[in-house]
Amino acid sequence: MKLKVITSNPGKVAEYEKSLSQFGLEMEHLKLPYDEVQTADLEEVVSKGMDEIVSKGIRNFIVDDSGLFVDSLKGFPGVWSAYAQKTIGNQGILKLMDGVEDRGAEFRCCIGCDIEGQRIIVTGICRGTITHEESGDAGFGFDPIFTHDGERTFSEIPMDEKNAVSHRGNAVKLLIEELRTRNII
Numbered sequence: 001m002k003l004k005v006i007t008s009n010p011g012k013v014a015e016y017e018k019s020l021s022q023f024g025l026e027m028e029h030l031k032l033p034y035d036e037v038q039t040a041d042l043e044e045v046v047s048k049g050m051d052e053i054v055s056k057g058i059r060n061f062i063v064d065d066s067g068l069f070v071d072s073l074k075g076f077p078g079v080w081s082a083y084a085q086k087t088i089g090n091q092g093i094l095k096l097m098d099g100v101e102d103r104g105a106e107f108r109c110c111i112g113c114d115i116e117g118q119r120i121i122v123t124g125i126c127r128g129t130i131t132h133e134e135s136g137d138a139g140f141g142f143d144p145i146f147t148h149d150g151e152r153t154f155s156e157i158p159m160d161e162k163n164a165v166s167h168r169g170n171a172v173k174l175l176i177e178e179l180r181t182r183n184i185i
């Protein structure tokens with residue numbers, strides 16, 4: 001079966017292909033803008049996005065939404081992560097946390113999958129801390145200021161290692177489990 005991955009980020013298509021092709025699921029990239037509702041809840045953004053896509057007659061697809069939730073900033077930037085990354089960037093987040101002792105944070109990734117008339121929504125989480133400065137060249141977004149092991153940032157570890165522990169990797173594992181439980185794969 002072919003699943004459309006609805007995203008503006010071709011990197012995500014490759015990631016899903018890598019994890020799901022072994023179960024006979026092929027990925028196809030579809031760029032289709034959809035409204036992201038104003039809410040602090042990733043699941044709600046994904047669920048409303050799926051309603052809109054289904055209303056356009058599209059079936060068998062995956063959408064996802066992710067973000068960084070910082071404890072001491074009461075979950076900011078959260079669902080506004082893409083905007084925060086574009087505007088204040090990593091230096092802006094570090095500035096907001098200047099002198100803040102509690103560095104706890106988590107990445108969350110919510111995947112919505114419409115498949116064979118069924119709807120699956122799962123959320124993967126990766127807990128960690130915000131560093132005091134940017135470090136590392138790999139990855140993207142908030143990777144240079146997030147560490148899951150307190151030693152190396154996501155920008156300083158190989159991609160395979162990041163995928164094994166990351167919010168997106170964990171969300172994909174939950175999706176596979178759910179597809180198995182429902183006998184879809």
Ligand code: IMP
Binds near residue numbers: 064065083085141142
């Ligand atoms: P989206 O799910 O592609 O909309 O991601 C929202 C924003 O969250 C991105 O622009 C990134 O800044 C940030 N983000 C999501 N996942 C990651 C990650 O794995 N590493 C670093 N930043 C991320």
